[in-house]
Amino acid sequence: MSISIPGVRSFAVVLLLGVLASFLQGSVLRALLPGSAIVPNLSVAVVAFLAFHEVSLLGVALSFFLGLIFDLSSGVLLGPWAGAYVVVFALLSSLTQRVFTDSPLTAFIAVLIGSLVAQGVYLAMVLQFRTAELASVSSGVTIVLEALLSAFCAPLCFGLLKRLGFATSKRVG
Amino acid sequence: MAVVENRSKLLLWSLLYFALSLALSAYSARNPGVAQIGVNLVGEVLRPLQFIVEGSGERVTGFWSYYVWLVDVRQENERIRERVEALEAENSRLREGENELKRLRKLLSAADERQIEGIAAEVIGYDPSNWVRAITVDKGTLVGISPGMPVIEGDAVVGQVIAVSPNTARVLLLTDHSSAVDALVQASRARGVVHGLGKEYSELRYVLQEDLVAVGDRIITSGMDGIFPKGLTVGIVSETRKAGAGMFQGIRVDPAADIPKLESVLIVTEGVTATELPVVSGKGDAATKGGAISGVAAVATRTQGASSSKPVAAQRTEGRATAAPPPVSTTSSLEKPLRSAAGSGASASSASAQKTVPEQR
Numbered sequence: 238m239s240i241s242i243p244g245v246r247s248f249a250v251v252l253l254l255g256v257l258a259s260f261l262q263g264s265v266l267r268a269l270l271p272g273s274a275i276v277p278n279l280s281v282a283v284v285a286f287l288a289f290h291e292v293s294l295l296g297v298a299l300s301f302f303l304g305l306i307f308d309l310s311s312g313v314l315l316g317p318w319a320g321a322y323v324v325v326f327a328l329l330s331s332l333t334q335r336v337f338t339d340s341p342l343t344a345f346i347a348v349l350i351g352s353l354v355a356q357g358v359y360l361a362m363v364l365q366f367r368t369a370e371l372a373s374v375s376s377g378v379t380i381v382l383e384a385l386l387s388a389f390c391a392p393l394c395f396g397l398l399k400r401l402g403f404a405t406s407k408r409v410g
Numbered sequence: 411m412a413v414v415e416n417r418s419k420l421l422l423w424s425l426l427y428f429a430l431s432l433a434l435s436a437y438s439a440r441n442p443g444v445a446q447i448g449v450n451l452v453g454e455v456l457r458p459l460q461f462i463v464e465g466s467g468e469r470v471t472g473f474w475s476y477y478v479w480l481v482d483v484r485q486e487n488e489r490i491r492e493r494v495e496a497l498e499a500e501n502s503r504l505r506e507g508e509n510e511l512k513r514l515r516k517l518l519s520a521a522d523e524r525q526i527e528g529i530a531a532e533v534i535g536y537d538p539s540n541w542v543r544a545i546t547v548d549k550g551t552l553v554g555i556s557p558g559m560p561v562i563e564g565d566a567v568v569g570q571v572i573a574v575s576p577n578t579a580r581v582l583l584l585t586d587h588s589s590a591v592d593a594l595v596q597a598s599r600a601r602g603v604v605h606g607l608g609k610e611y612s613e614l615r616y617v618l619q620e621d622l623v624a625v626g627d628r629i630i631t632s633g634m635d636g637i638f639p640k641g642l643t644v645g646i647v648s649e650t651r652k653a654g655a656g657m658f659q660g661i662r663v664d665p666a667a668d669i670p671k672l673e674s675v676l677i678v679t680e681g682v683t684a685t686e687l688p689v690v691s692g693k694g695d696a697a698t699k700g701g702a703i704s705g706v707a708a709v710a711t712r713t714q715g716a717s718s719s720k721p722v723a724a725q726r727t728e729g730r731a732t733a734a735p736p737p738v739s740t741t742s743s744l745e746k747p748l749r750s751a752a753g754s755g756a757s758a759s760s761a762s763a764q765k766t767v768p769e770q771r
Contacts, residue, residue: 309451313542316438376608
């Protein structure tokens with residue numbers, strides 16, 4: 238089965254979603270929530286969705302560029318989130334062959350795992366190239382809270398993405 | 411077999427993209443301007459949307475609060491509902507204008523008191539990542555903003571400009587992991603460096619165990635880093651901790667600026683550096699942000715706030731044990747170092763200051 242939106246168009250749509258997610262996280266959610274609150278990472282949900290429904294070279298490329306957009310919005314380094322999202326995509330896509338992917342619970346667990354892995358890879362890459370003092374306890378709390386919040390938003394994100402036209406699954410093989 | 415080959419191909423491409431991301435990270439670590447180009451581009455693109463969100467957030471909340479919950483009343487009395495909506499919208503606009511006027515007056519009065527010149531800016535966004543504490547403001551190079559300029563709210567330190575585009579600027583907050591401000595305790599004149607921790611509070615480091623620091627003491631900028639004008643309030647001491655064997659004590663500092671609720675800030679373009687420390691009556695009050703300064707003993711000279719590398723001449727009115735650390739500018743280890751010249755310049759000023767003050771040990 239092939240994805241309902243042609244490759245180039247889906248590429249543009251997903252990139253636009255990435256920009257929208259960054260905007261939502263940086264402006265709308267910050268305006269609605271107290272300034273110091275942790276906000277969910279909506280891009281991870283998009284990457285998890287791609288791992289479920291676009292297990293192909295296009296999916297890998299989309300994950301990479303989604304991460305790159307997040308790096309551009311953050312401005313620290315160019316590349317850590319891109320690498321993190323590629324790792325998440327590779328991990329989740331290897332598991333989706335064995336699980337029922339249309340369940341909200343599956344989406345929750347997948348995004349929870351994906352967010353934890355993404356933040357771990359991101360921090361590892363940032364600490365590799367930049368010296369930064371990150372208190373271990375507070376970092377752990379931030380990682381877990383962000384993962385939980387992102388996971389709670391996952392079923393909603395998956396539903397919206399399906400409505401946008403990513404309706405059928407394309408699997409390798 | 412085809413499945414295995416395709417999965418291998420997918421894995422190979424994943425590895426290639428990951429290697430590409432590593433290469434990009436290494437390159438942007440050596441060339442921070444590369445990442446900033448993208449940030450500026452995204453900032454310029456999203457700026458109009460951010461304006462809309464920030465400007466109408468309260469109106470939407472007010473509309474929701476005062477309209478939707480009155481649906482039953484509206485159904486029962488349509489005319490009264492319409493009148494209430496019009497009046498509340500007008501009330502909301504006027505109230506918002508009054509709040510903005512108060513904020514701007516507060517910004518300008520503190521700046522006037524210290525003869526600080528700056529540009530007022532509105533906060534239009536926060537960093538989307540939970541790992542970087544930074545804000546975006548709606549002023550940029552077109553009005554003269556440049557990287558390295560200090561950012562304050564009234565009398566309180568907010569952070570430092572780290573990147574600019576024509577119409578926006580990115581400000582690294584005091585509470586970020588990579589933020590460091592050279593400061594001193596107002597009451598005891600103990601010197602230290604306020605480090606951000608990525609939390610709501612910061613930490614004052616390198617204060618000797620024998621220095622007197624108490625809860626409620628006001629922490630102010632020392633002016634020795636050549637970035638922040640001297641005497642600005644960094645925060646209030648909320649906790650002190652003296653370890654048994656260590657050289658320094660641990661001091662927790664709550665920022666004076668209400669960082670989660672920042673709406674307007676002042677970007678300092680020119681600041682006054684006093685040639686003698688101001689005389690302050692009493693300790694800092696946690697309830698007030700302005701310092702109770704009874705007078706400045708010497709004539710103040712005007713200096714460029716963030717762009718000058720001229721050493722700051724500092725004279726101390728009392729001798730002190732000179733075990734204080736070298737002055738540190740607010741540089742971000744996650745961002746491009748901006749003030750290496752200021753660091754060396756401030757070090758030179760520290761050396762010259764030490765020459766004029768008899769060392770007491």
